[in-house]
Amino acid sequence: GTVSAQGAEDAARAMLAKWAGSYDTDAFLRQPSVRAELKKLLGPEMEHLDRNLNVKGAVDLSGSTLSVSGNAPHMGTEEEAVVCFTPINNTVEAAILSRGTITVFARAEKYEYTTLCIKDWITQANSGHVDRMKQPANVRVARPR
Secondary structure (H helix, E strand, C coil), rough: CCHHHHHHHHHHHHHHHHHHHCHHHCCCCCHHHHHHHHHHHHHHHHHHHHHHHHEEECCEEECEEEEEECCCCCCCCCCCEEEEEEHCCCCCEEEEEEEEEEECCCCCCCCHHCCHHHHCCCCHHHHCHHHCCCCCCCCCCCCCC
């Protein structure tokens, strides 16, 4: 039978609630809907992705997209990866940073059609994650007086 739009939305919400902030990243990445699509998208690069996600944080939530990012042991800023999963439309995308080049694995026909999750990760990876930690010159923090 077909799943109603409401049913699909409820299922997506349940998935976001279940995984956002979870440290069970291996289980998240092993979900059939995620793993099967990753294998199709990456093929022989699957092993590279797994290696580059060896050291990782919790499942992150950005908008309606869940993601896991990380790096190979002791290879931060050199060998990194991200997996982005949007439950509402079952979109899975991944990217690998290796030897200075980022490869995006997606069904999107053009870069601009990839998820914001992928693009934001690329921005961070390309800055060596400096932008995330160090205050840029044009930023000031205003506190209440």
